[in-house]
Amino acid sequence: MQRVVEEISLKAWPAFETINHRGWLMRFANGYTKRANSVTVLDEIGLDIEEKITYCESQYRARKQNPIFCLLSFTNPEVLDERLATRGYQLIEPSLVMGITLSERSLNILPIINQETLNDWLVAYHKLKALAEQPSSTHHMILAGIQSEILFVSFKQNEEIVACGIGVLESGCLGIFDLVTSPMQRRRGYATAIIQGLLQWGIDKGAYFSYIQVVKANIPACNLYEKLGYEPIYEYWYRVGSNSGNEK
Structure with a gap:
């Protein structure tokens, strides 16, 4: 595996x-x-x-x-x-790399996440990362080159995007990438909502497994993923x- x-x-x-x-x-x-x-x-x-x-x-x-x-x-x-x-x-x-086996059942959680276009998502991601330069054309090319089924999502609070992420579905496996929350809006459950929304999308599409990559030193992220049921599968x-x- x-x-x-x-x-x-x-x-x-x-x-x-x-x-x-x-x-x-x-x-x-x-x-x-x-x-x-x-x-x-x-x-x-x-x-x-x-x-x-x-x-x-x-x-x-x-x-x-x-x-x-x-x-x-x-x-x-x-x-x-x-x-x-x-x-x-x-x-x-x-x-x-952490993974979780997905049930065919609904998560029974309906976080209100928003689907974004690639261009709008890139702008939001860039803003949330607090980067000074314009969105990278190479980043855009990588995302545009993904041949698997992909979903760009955001979570809004008071009409402002406070978190965003990407789901990529390939061969029944859902990868979650580029998950970011505004530095001023952390620890409020927004990243959890993004992940749960993407998991539900994956389940609806027939995914049986999800994985996510995380730097080991990022303890808050590791703890969040473990809380959601992800377990380490390799380093x-x-x-x-x-x-x-x-x-x-």
């Missing part, structure tokens, strides 16, 4: 270009998000590790990007992790190098 969820999550957050080098997947999306711009190994790490690392590095540097590796706990990545650490790669964002973390070729 772990590998299936990871494969589905990669499809749910697509890159613009993917290269498969002997089972190592290199993904590229103009540098926007580590998930879409890193090397993922879905099976056992295998042999010829140094050759594979060097080849992957060359591909990222050719695109003027830092080489990034996403290490999955279920692939026994200890040797690869050690090799990358020796080369000077920094450990970034240890994270969890992942990133090793980030430089694009200068100076790793040892």
